[in-house]
Amino acid sequence: EVQLVESGGGLVQPGGSLRLSCAASGFSFSSDWMNWVRQAPGKGLEWVANIKQDGTEIYYVGSVKGRFTISRDNTKNSLYLQMNSLRVEDTAVYYCASGPHYAPHYDNWGQGTLVTVSS
Amino acid sequence: QSVLTQPPSASATPGQRVIISCSGRRSNIATNDVHWYQQLPGTAPKLLIYKDNQRPSGVPERFSGSKSGTSASLAISGLRSEDEADYYCATWDDSLRGHIFGGGTKLTVL
Numbered sequence: 001e002v003q004l005v006e007s008g009g010g011l012v013q014p015g016g017s018l019r020l021s022c023a024a025s026g027f028s029f030s031s032d033w034m035n036w037v038r039q040a041p042g043k044g045l046e047w048v049a050n051i052k053q054d055g056t057e058i059y060y061v062g063s064v065k066g067r068f069t070i071s072r073d074n075t076k077n078s079l080y081l082q083m084n085s086l087r088v089e090d091t092a093v094y095y096c097a098s099g100p101h102y103a104p105h106y107d108n109w110g111q112g113t114l115v116t117v118s119s
Numbered sequence: 120q121s122v123l124t125q126p127p128s129a130s131a132t133p134g135q136r137v138i139i140s141c142s143g144r145r146s147n148i149a150t151n152d153v154h155w156y157q158q159l160p161g162t163a164p165k166l167l168i169y170k171d172n173q174r175p176s177g178v179p180e181r182f183s184g185s186k187s188g189t190s191a192s193l194a195i196s197g198l199r200s201e202d203e204a205d206y207y208c209a210t211w212d213d214s215l216r217g218h219i220f221g222g223g224t225k226l227t228v229l
Contacts, residue, residue, distance in 0.1 A: 045207055047218035095163055104209035104218035105154050109163040
């Protein structure tokens with residue numbers, strides 16, 4: 001059974017940092033592009049970033065460039081999102097999802113982890 | 120404001136057919152595959168339709184997708200109470216060079 005399990009969310013002050021993790025199992029993690037998608041409370045979905053199988057290609061949505069860093073460790077079947085200089089508008093549930101770079105075709109999603117940026 | 124435009128809400132009675140639209144541009148829907156997600160209350164999104172009109176294994180035939188020009192549609196026939204959810208369209212945008220989503224449509228089964 002495919003499983004993606006996010007962790008690391010929580011309450012952080014504006015300007016603070018947080019590192020999210022996503023543990024994958026049940027599929028060949030090292031063979032898939034991986035993505036982070038977020039959803040602000042009561043709002044729609046927004047793609048945040050993705051990373052190629054070997055980590056050599058990385059892409060971000062404009063609003064997080066220079067503040068967020070996506071990475072992966074294929075030896076641990078894990079995906080990460082380092083979030084720095086957090087803003088109130090980064091408050092959202094963050095999902096990890098497997099899917100290709102050129103299409104938001106996400107076969108598998110985690111349950112999400114809530115990040116709240118507030119003073 | 121989303122690049123892809125969906126009606127914020129839709130409603131129908133059980134057994135009826137409902138169509139949810141997704142309007143875009145030549146740089147996204149017209150030239151790239153459209154995918155649809157269903158998000159039940161309090162849960163993660165689930166892939167419902169991929170590559171315009173393909174159903175993943177396990178998705179009932181009641182759900183179908185189509186695309187014409189810069190617009191795409193999700194049709195749900197034989198509506199059931201368990202179809203009450205938020206529905207999102209998604210595609211790649213050639214200009215933005217990234218994944219984009221519609222704002223979502225909240226479907227109410229009356």
